[in-house]
Amino acid sequence: FAKRAGGSQLHFFDAGQALEEKEGLELRRHIVEGVGRNEFWLAYQPKVDMRCGRVIGFEGLIRWQHPHHGPLQPADFIPLVEDHELIEQLGDWAIGEALRQATEWQAGGVNTSVSVNISPRHMQRPDFIERLAAHLARHPQLHPGVLELEILETTAITDFATVAQFIEACKSLGVPVAMDDFGTGYSSLTYLRRLPVAALKLDQSFVNGVIDNTEDQAIVKGILLLAKGLGRQAIAEGVESVAHGQALMALGCTLGQGYGIARPMAPALVPAWILDYERAPLWGRAPDCA
Ligand code: C2E
Ligand code: MG
Ligand code: MG
Ligand code: MG
Numbered sequence: 001f002a003k004r005a006g007g008s009q010l011h012f013f014d015a016g017q018a019l020e021e022k023e024g025l026e027l028r029r030h031i032v033e034g035v036g037r038n039e040f041w042l043a044y045q046p047k048v049d050m051r052c053g054r055v056i057g058f059e060g061l062i063r064w065q066h067p068h069h070g071p072l073q074p075a076d077f078i079p080l081v082e083d084h085e086l087i088e089q090l091g092d093w094a095i096g097e098a099l100r101q102a103t104e105w106q107a108g109g110v111n112t113s114v115s116v117n118i119s120p121r122h123m124q125r126p127d128f129i130e131r132l133a134a135h136l137a138r139h140p141q142l143h144p145g146v147l148e149l150e151i152l153e154t155t156a157i158t159d160f161a162t163v164a165q166f167i168e169a170c171k172s173l174g175v176p177v178a179m180d181d182f183g184t185g186y187s188s189l190t191y192l193r194r195l196p197v198a199a200l201k202l203d204q205s206f207v208n209g210v211i212d213n214t215e216d217q218a219i220v221k222g223i224l225l226l227a228k229g230l231g232r233q234a235i236a237e238g239v240e241s242v243a244h245g246q247a248l249m250a251l252g253c254t255l256g257q258g259y260g261i262a263r264p265m266a267p268a269l270v271p272a273w274i275l276d277y278e279r280a281p282l283w284g285r286a287p288d289c290a
Contacts, residue, residue, distance in 0.1 A: 027077065030066075031086050035093055039065050042097055043264035044114070046273065047235060050245045050261075051254040052289035053281025055274050057113035057148065059257065060098045061264045062090065082119055091122040092131060095147070099139045101267055102146050110271045115148035115178065120155040124162055129169040136173060144174030148198070151177060153185030156195055167196050178235075183223060192230060200227050202253070204238020210247045217251060224252050245283055 034040060042060035049056055064072040081087050098114040105112060122128065136144050149170060156163040156179065167177045176198035183203045192200075202223055209216030220236070227234035236248050239258030248256060261282060262273060 027080055028084065028086055031077070031081065031090070034064060034066070035089065039067065040090070040093060040097075041065065042094060042101065042116075042267070044101075044267055044270050045257060045264040046262050046277070047115075047255065047257040048261055048277065048281075049254055050239075050249055050256050050281075050283050051286045053278060053283065053285040054289075055112060055277055056255065057115060058270065059115045059117075059150070059264075060094060060101070061117070062094055078119070083121060087119045088122045088125055091116070091118050095132065095135050096138075099135055099142065099147060103139050103142055105271065106142065106146075108271065110274065111146075112270075112274065113146045113148055115150050117150045117180065120152065120158075123151060123155065123166055124159070128166070129173070132170065132175065133173055136175075145176060147175050149175060149177045150180040150201065151197075153179050153182050156191065157185050160191065160194075164195055171196055171198075178233075181237075183219060189226065192226070192232075197232060199233035199235055201257075202234060202236045204236075204258070207236045207238040207244065207248070207258075208240070210236075210251065211243055217247075220248070220251050220253060242282060249283070 041063050043063050044058040044060055046055050047057045047059060048054065062074050062078070064077060066072050069076075078087070078090075081090065094116045098116045102112070102114050125131075136142070136147070151163070151166075170177050177196075178199040178201055179195070179197045180201045181203040182200040183206060200223060202220060206213075206216040206219045210220055224234050233255065234253060235255035235257060236244075236253050237257050239245050239248065239256040239260045241260040244258065244260055245256055248254075262277075265273065
């Protein structure tokens with residue numbers, strides 16, 4: 001896996017660099033046009049309860065099928081627009097698309113939740129909550145809790161008051177917020193106490209070492225304890241193998257997401273994947289699971 005991921009990273013990096021150099025400011029126009037031409041789509045990666053063999057939801061990860069550069073990953077274009085108004089348009093598109101997809105799945109008898117990554121700049125838009133409410137209103141048959149927003153821990157550190165307000169407002173609309181890449185931003189325990197996030201996503205950098213690195217194990221244990229004490233969910237990202245999942249479960253972390261469970265997939269594959277996984281979960285099913 002590592003070799004393959006490394007290889008593709010290099011490829012994507014090159015594509016991103018080519019975009020930056022050859023297209024320059026053109027990129028922004030291309031993104032606007034790309035949204036209009038449906039060149040963007042969300043790949044879905046499952047989040048599962050590894051212990052009970054249940055799918056708890058999917059993370060929608062943006063992809064760009066570029067007419068000249070082929071398939072692009074977020075790293076190829078998100079950083080180039082992160083400080084630009086375009087990130088707000090992309091984020092807004094992602095919310096609408098996730099809700100549309102969840103509605104379509106629900107109509108087909110597939111009930112699952114979908115999370116979307118929200119950039120700091122987008123989050124700080126004064127009308128974000130108003131627009132979120134408008135999105136939800138377009139899908140009255142959908143429970144708002146089907147949507148979840150992921151924000152970075154680092155955002156919360158730089159602008160605590162805005163972020164606290166943001167999370168509270170999302171919550172009051174019924175939309176839970178998760179803190180992504182948790183453990184990389186040095187947020188203090190007291191901060192977290194005042195941020196009503198529903199879940200902490202343990203960053204893959206230390207999930208990676210959970211099999212044999214005692215320090216990473218200590219960090220995971222610490223975050224699990226913190227999450228439990230504050231009544232938040234904890235979910236590990238970057239579960240790259242069955243061994244990673246087992247090591248996490250041994251430490252008490254039962255929720256996971258990663259290549260070892262499934263890679264992000266096209267939406268059409270999701271319904272069958274859920275059936276397959278729940279029929280024969282990777283780690284079996286603990287006896288006390290309902
Ligand atoms: P993230 O939200 O932390 O998403 C997890 C990233 O790790 C995804 O990469 C996913 O494919 C990858 N991943 C999942 N499992 C594994 C694993 O087992 N091992 C390894 N090495 N990696 C794994 P992706 O899709 O390239 O997304 C990268 C980042 O781009 C995301 O990190 C998120 O911060 C950002 N992003 C993705 N979609 C959007 C979007 O719609 N809007 C914004 N603003 N940012 C997005
Ligand atoms: Mg995320
Ligand atoms: Mg993450
Ligand atoms: Mg990340």
